[in-house]
Amino acid sequence: MARSSVLSLLNASAAPTAPVLIQGWVRTRRDSKAFSFLEINDGSCLRSLQVVADASLTNYAEVAHLRTGSSLEVEGDLVPSQGGGQAWELVARRITLHGATPEDYPLQKKGHTPEFLRSIAHLRPRTNLFGAVFRVRSRMAYAIHRFFQERGFVYVHTPIVTASDCEGAGEMFRVTTLSPEEMKQGVPDFFGKPTYLTVSGQLEGETFACALSNIYTFGPTFRAENSHTSRHASEFWMIEPEMAFCNLEGDMALAEEMIQYLVSTAMEECAEDLAFFNKFVDKELLTRLAFVRDRPFARLPYTEAVEILLASGRSFEYPVAWGQNLQAEHERYLTEEHCRCPVTVFDYPKDIKPFYMRANEDGRTVAAMDLLAPGIGEIVGGSQREERLDVLRGNLARQGLSGEAYSWYLDLRRYGTVPHAGFGLGFERLLMFVTGVSNIRDVIPFPRVPGSAEF
RNA sequence: UCCUCUGUAGCUCAGCGGUAGAGCGGGUGGCUGUUAACCACUAGGUCGUUGGUUCGAUCCCAACCGGGGGAGCCA
Known part of the structure; x- marks a missing residue:
């Protein structure tokens, strides 16, 4: 049967x-x-x-x-x-x-704390909460592929092991076959050079965008930062689209369209699970998601965002000043109080952004954007890329990076360069936003964070 | 890495300088088309670890380990 x-x-x-x-x-x-x-x-x-x-x-x-x-x-x-x-x-x-289960089965009919369930991560999918989270995770992963595939984007598998040790996106995990002693003695390593787990597929993604026009990556990403927060994991999944012949405007439009598409899909295809989150995790969830789905996002140039913060009359723990990074409390004010919706902040000061972001005409900002979500903070970070060879070389030199290590990246500008843009979406952060679950460790099956790689 | 809170039964917690308690869960019995069922009885804990103070420490102190929250960094 x-x-x-x-x-x-x-x-x-x-x-x-x-x-x-x-x-x-x-x-x-x-x-x-x-x-x-x-x-x-x-x-x-x-x-x-x-x-x-x-x-x-x-x-x-x-x-x-x-x-x-x-x-x-x-x-x-x-x-x-x-x-x-x-x-x-x-x-x-x-x-x-x-x-049968013996009497020491740890899961009861009654509610358990997320902290306890993390200690039995191999059993927690059997609970209502985690069953719902991972069903939604699966639907969202599928929806992401659908979103890009329907728009003609090509899925590119960028490498997990990389030799780019200065991508600037964070501390990296070393990949080696050598023992500590062998490393000291200078024994040649497996790949003949130092290698690491990727912190971003962006640079490799750009090479494919400069051939296939619109591409995206979707895979695991590793950051060896010693962060202890509810929003950071050492291993997480990231979606990174890259579009040739695209400027910052098109980049922001795609990010916003994608977020709305994913929220809308979740509400349609995971209604029962979302209703559960709305009841037991976050009573404002469905209201917030409907708002995000139905209303346009706010867009603020960085300079204007700073003016709003300065005029807010708020006393922030960290002072607001043009040229400084927006702090979590500043982002929270913008998205949760001033705009009360997701906000895309763009055109950041060039000195606080990486070398590959495109310089604006004003000489002091770059075409960067961050999409801030209420309750989560940064959910998307992206930029238009610097396509002008001389400007890019100047950026590398100014940031003390060797042009040699980036020769293949510079080649994209030497041979038929095009304006292009892309962004990174943290998959787990998206899931936190869609489910209302407030800790990143509870939207990934087996979380890896500093000091903990159980299971 | 920094700040802060926390660690007592399987879970959630209370407690006290004189070696411990509740609710839930488990077991047994009862009852009812039940639905976080209900009622009764019952078992279960070297009070995170190691030192120190003390006649005596689960309780006070220190270090360490684990967990939570926040900051920075970012996605």
Whole structure:
């Protein structure tokens, strides 16, 4: 007999004429005098299916002692439920136990703290919260591919292991086959030069944009920064589109369109899971997402953002001054209080931005943009790239970077250079925004953060 | 890396300078088409680790380890 998903049975419009089969895990059991109720979840959706197990079942004594977490399969008849609370229930003809749980199974029916669940990351997908998070994660990953593929973007697999040790995006993990002693003795390494885990696929992505026009990458990224915050992980996933013949305006437009597309998709395709987050994680979630989906984003030149902050009358812990990076508290004011919606801040001072960003005509800013989301902060960071060979060379020299190491990158400007632009979207930050989950460790299956790489 | 809070039963927590308690969860029994079910009984803890102060430390002090929140950096 073919397996039916709990989802398909719960959504049944009419009772099937033949018996059905489900396979899953017990969420809870309630006993009556002559029968037991089992709630079975198979991960196909948030809800569980109520199974009625009558005492006449041959293995009823065993069934009546099943604990949360036990795995089994049930063959039976789907019928309209006699009780309230669910439309359908499954009256069991046969229950086959795959694996019982002993009494030390750590998950209870009641709520657990996210901190405790992190310590049992191998079991937490079995909870309502994490089941929902990872279903949404999967849908969002698919939606990202769909968004770009529908617009003719080519998916490029940029390398995980890289020799670019000065991409400037953060501290890097060293990749080596050498022992510490061998490294000291100068033994040649596997690749013949120092190599690292990538902190960004952008530079390699640019090379493909300068051939295929519109490309995107979507893969793991590694930063060896010693950050202890709810927004940083050492290993995370990033989406980096790059577009040839595109300026900052087009870059910002794509980022905003993408965020709205993803929010809209989540609301359509993950409605049940989002309703759960709205109820138990963040009561403002659906209101905020609908707002983001339906309203245009604000756009502020950096200079204007600074003026707004200076005129706000707020006393910030860090002073506001043109030429300084916007602090988290400044970004929060702009997006949560001044604009009350996502804000794209653009045209940043050139001295606080990396060498590859395009110099503006004013001589003091670059065509950079950050998309700030309420409650999360920076969710997208991007720029138009400097396509003028001489300007780019000057930037490298000014930042003390060797033109030799970037010769292949400079070649893109030597041979048929084009204006181009792109950005990076932190996938986990997007998920935090879409689910309302406030810690990045709870939207990635097995989080890696400084001091912790369990599982 | 810095600031700050925290570590007592499987979970969430209370407690006190004289070696510990609740609720939930587990077990047993009862009851009911139940649905975070309910009622009764019951088991379960070298109070994060190592030192120190003290007649005596879970409690006070120090260091270390783990966890949370914030800052910086960024996505």
